[in-house]
Amino acid sequence: MPGSKILASAHYVPSDVVTNADLAKIMDTSDAWIRTHTGIETRHISLQGENTSDLATQAARLALAQADMAPEAIDLIIVTTFTPDGLAPSTAALVQRNLKAKNAWAYDIMTACAGFVFGLSTADKFIRSGVYKNVLVIAAEVNSKMMDFSDRTSTVFFGDGAGAVVMTADMQRSVVAGEKMNTVGNADVVHSGRIAPLTKLSPDNYPKTDAFSQRGHEVFDEVTNLIPHHIRTFLLSKDMKPSDVDYFIPHQANLRLIEYIANELNEPMSKFSTNIIYNGNTSSAGIAIGLDELRNSVNLSGKSVLLTGFGAGFTYGSILLKF
Structure with a gap:
């Protein structure tokens, strides 16, 4: 029975950086308040039209390049997100299309901020089954599109980004x-x-x-x-x-x-x-x-x-x- 290992990882964040001072211009807050209560100084916000599937695709491409693996070698794509592009099709399906990972099936996991942990666990089980060898696990969020920018108690915390790992079968042990x-x-x-x-x-x-x-x-x-x-x-x-x-x-x-x-x-x-x-x-x-x-x-x-x-x-x- 095979185990699983992490072959490669990567991450991607939007290019636009929003500082605490930027938020203070549009809501009742300050750089000092945000730093003191959250420790956050900056966050990346998707202001160039990138949606969750776009961030996920970018992170996935970087991870595949690190693994020196073609998209066609992927058997399964799991995207963990609670800010999907929409309810249907799944964000994972859009990533599969973008990557041209024609041999992979794809679906989303929605357990909010715990998603990546659940995604790794799920990928590990699929690999251990012996049916699937290479699995792409991606956690991607465009939190900004779900925020009320008049609500300082929530909005000051959040940024956008994505991370991905390529997991593959290991006949010796499991990570x-x-x-x-x-x-x-x-x-x-x-x-x-x-x-x-x-x-x-x-x-x-x-x-x-x-x-x-x-x-x-x-x-x-x-x-x-x-x-x-x-x-x-x-x-x-x-x-x-x-x-x-x-x-x-x-x-x-x-x-x-x-x-x-x-x-x-x-x-x-x-x-x-x-x-x-x-x-x-x-x-x-x-x-x-x-x-x-x-x-x-x-x-x-x-x-x-x-x-x-x-x-x-x-x-x-x-x-x-x-x-």
Whole structure:
């Protein structure tokens, strides 16, 4: 039975950079407030007409080039996003078309900011089945298109971006050493893109979606109450302690939240891969971008890396990688 390995990774962000000062020009906020409360200094925003499938395609092309692999060699494309181009066709199908990956089938996973962790887990299972050899996992978000730019409590956090990995079969071992996924149904704390059902038949009815909204303090409380305990419990099931992990890549929700988790685990921030300072919260893409940056900055051979995602749903989970 084959295992899986990560053959290549890449990431892509839009060229337009939006600073805190830029946001302060259009809403009641300031650079000092945003830095103090979130740690964010800049974010990339898609202002050139790039949609989620475009960002995903760019990241995928870069990853395929790193792997020296033709699109035709891909068997399956998984895109994790909660800002898709639309409900149908799937964003993954659009990426398959863009890449001309004619031998791949494709679909989306929507578990919000935990998406990339769920995508890696899913790809690993398909490869372990022995039916599929090469899988492209992409996390891509254009959060900006779902924002209410008069709502400073949400909008200042978010940026746009995409990260991708090429996973392939390995007959010797698997990079995935364990995982634990959870869902706690709570639709009110964070929501985006809700479409109300009809209440009457009328010729002027058409779908209307709502903007992204979150109850920031409740989100913070939910994460701080659940995630450190989740990480410790999961690692304990693997006969590990947080100190046994070489690197952590958590969801890039808020730098202060990452600092809190590090403190609760009694681990230094130097072990935490962060990109939120210059990318903002890129939802599911943040962990994918972090993994690519980590792979490019250190030699991961023999190292363990814990990816922990948490997002709207409330859905959260961890996947342990051993390189």
